[in-house]
Amino acid sequence: MLLEPFSALQNFFPVFLAAGLFFIGMTGVLMRKNLLIILMSLELMLGAVNLNFLSFAKIYGFESAPVYIFFIICIAAAEAGVGLALAVRVYKKFKTVDIEALNFLKE
């Protein structure tokens, strides 16, 4: 068959998907200036990390991977809580969640 040399990539499809999701999230973090959207993109990146971990564990048989995914999900929930609390503080002080309002720290 024509696609025979690429059959090794079949197992690795979830890894490519996770990489794509991770870089979509990274684009969101780098490009957007709304603090809430940046936090959402961070959540996307953490979800991609989980998917990557699970697919590599299925391919190579790392048996502790689900425990690590459990920990990553816990840390992600905690991170969302702290990030949103900071966003509320920023909104109270500056009346906007635009991160360009925060660049007075440069001076």
Added chain:
Amino acid sequence: METFLFYIFSAGLLLTAFNTIFCRNPAKGALNLALSMILLAGLFFLMSAPFLAGLQLIIYAGAVMVLFVMVLMLFNLKNELFVFFKKRAWIWTVFLFGLCSGLISLMAFSSPPRENPSYSFLEGKQIALKLFTEYLLIFEMIGLLLLVIAIGVVVLSRLDKEE
């Protein structure tokens, strides 16, 4: 059938992720993010990890998304006129994605997957056994971290009343 569902879920996941980062209204972004988290849980389920799928569904699509929508409710956000911050940033991410894909392909061709795999370690019972024996210390530390963060968030949101 399972493979077909897997590809459908993957396409939906990428689409909703794109919508999340490129939409103008943050509320629509939150809805798209919730949808993408649900699709990710579906992918976990198809990858024979139902416990992790449930965890993803409860914590991400449930708790974290409720937090996001509640904070959105506090803000008075209008649609953004100038959406993008750095227009050139996507070039770097596309470049990094290409590099990453190349490395993954190299890995796929150089080291073949293991023979006759068993997926029993993805069951809830095996996860719990590992969690409460081998990783007990880290588990307790995560509990402590969550307590510290709960107190810290309350302190952070009440700072202005002290002053």
